[in-house]
Amino acid sequence: MQLFDFTEAEHFCRPLTAYVPGVGQSLNAFHRNLSVKRLREPNQDFEIHRVSLLNAIERWLLFGAAHYRRALDMFIPSNAPWAHVTLYYSSFFAANAVLGMFGVWIHLKRWVDVEAGLPNHQVLRINSNPKGPNGYGGSHQRFWDYFYEGCNTISPWVPNELLSAIAPVNNDRIWQINSRNEVNYDTFMAFDAAMSLHTSFNSNRLRSYGGSLGQQLETTEAMLKLALYFANTLKIESFPYQGLVTGARPKALRTLVTKSTPALTNQSILQELFH
Numbered sequence: 001m002q003l004f005d006f007t008e009a010e011h012f013c014r015p016l017t018a019y020v021p022g023v024g025q026s027l028n029a030f031h032r033n034l035s036v037k038r039l040r041e042p043n044q045d046f047e048i049h050r051v052s053l054l055n056a057i058e059r060w061l062l063f064g065a066a067h068y069r070r071a072l073d074m075f076i077p078s079n080a081p082w083a084h085v086t087l088y089y090s091s092f093f094a095a096n097a098v099l100g101m102f103g104v105w106i107h108l109k110r111w112v113d114v115e116a117g118l119p120n121h122q123v124l125r126i127n128s129n130p131k132g133p134n135g136y137g138g139s140h141q142r143f144w145d146y147f148y149e150g151c152n153t154i155s156p157w158v159p160n161e162l163l164s165a166i167a168p169v170n171n172d173r174i175w176q177i178n179s180r181n182e183v184n185y186d187t188f189m190a191f192d193a194a195m196s197l198h199t200s201f202n203s204n205r206l207r208s209y210g211g212s213l214g215q216q217l218e219t220t221e222a223m224l225k226l227a228l229y230f231a232n233t234l235k236i237e238s239f240p241y242q243g244l245v246t247g248a249r250p251k252a253l254r255t256l257v258t259k260s261t262p263a264l265t266n267q268s269i270l271q272e273l274f275h
Contacts, residue, residue: 001113001133001150002125003102006157008117009230013101015237016051024048024055024239031110031126038115039124049105049112049124051238057100058240058249061231064093064224065257071220075206077198081183081190084213088180091220092140094227095147098165101230102154106143113150134173141174148173159229165222169215176219179212 004012030052039046067090074083099106103114103122109130116123131137132145151158151166158166169175182189193213201209209217231249245252 001104001111001146002115003099003104003150003153004114004117004122006154008114008119008122009102010234011119012050012103012122013054013234013236015235016054016239019239019242024051027052027056027105028107031107034126037126039112039126041120041122046122046124053100053105054236054238055240056105057097057231057236058238060093060097060100061227061249062241062253062256064090064097064227065253066090067093068220068224069257071217072206075197075201075203077194080193080197080213084183084193084216085180087213087216087220088176091176091216091223092143094220094223095143097227098223098230099147099150101234101236102150104146104150106146108139111146136174138177140177144168144173144176157230158226162222162226162229165219165226169219176216179216182212 003009025048027049030048034045036045039049041047067086071083071086071090074080074086096106103112103117103124105112109128111127111129112124113127114122115125130142132142133149134145136142136145148166148168155163155166172178183193184190193211196211197209197213200211207214207217237248241252241256245255247255
């Protein structure tokens with residue numbers, strides 16, 4: 001897998017000057033109707049893909065931050081497993097954003113990487129290899145396999161304090177998936193996570209908590225910081241939040257992510273479940 005270098009990424013991520021309805025669209029839907037194997041700048045297909053990916057990057061940042069916030073709301077024993085799963089998806093969204101800024105998009109059995117990075121003559125290659133570089137075949141396994149493989153090439157531009165984000169957790173490219181699956185699909189492990197939080201967690205010292213949940217928390221925080229670092233450094237600016245909020249990214253994230261949640265429990269059947 002090939003990624004843009006930093007100068008090439010700056011060109012690819014240059015800000016959009018105006019909102020053009022229909023140009024930024026679902027990448028999945030756009031690629032379903034493509035028959036070409038190369039996207040060449042400045043052709044229209046290249047620009048539609050670029051605009052759509054820039055919007056997707058901003059939305060991955062939004063949902064990554066939102067999932068991180070929601071996970072913190074769930075640091076109680078009964079929700080410990082889902083806090084872990086939610087942190088995983090926050091990390092996954094942020095990692096997608098990182099790859100996107102350097103020209104890579106991965107979706108199920110289709111993925112796009114860089115063939116030529118020269119500004120104004122960039123070429124993206126559309127691939128359909130169903131397995132990752134180390135043979136992983138599951139969609140998320142393949143994603144992380146490609147992520148860690150590809151990020152080796154962008155390490156010169158990663159701040160030293162964030163290098164952990166592009167290194168496999170515990171030297172295992174699919175650690176995040178396996179630890180997520182343990183608490184999501186095994187009720188024994190889910191209950192163990194609840195017990196661990198109950199006996200070991202001090203809500204006044206968030207980062208003192210260990211175990212898989214604590215490690216996923218650290219991993220997610222590093223990935224979010226890295227994604228936002230590159231988004232700010234590359235000066236990404238698009239129109240991803242049309243209809244929800246206006247303004248620059250910090251304002252949009254504050255408005256959408258820290259918004260108070262509706263008090264719906266009194267309107268629900270929750271109390272009926274306890275009889």
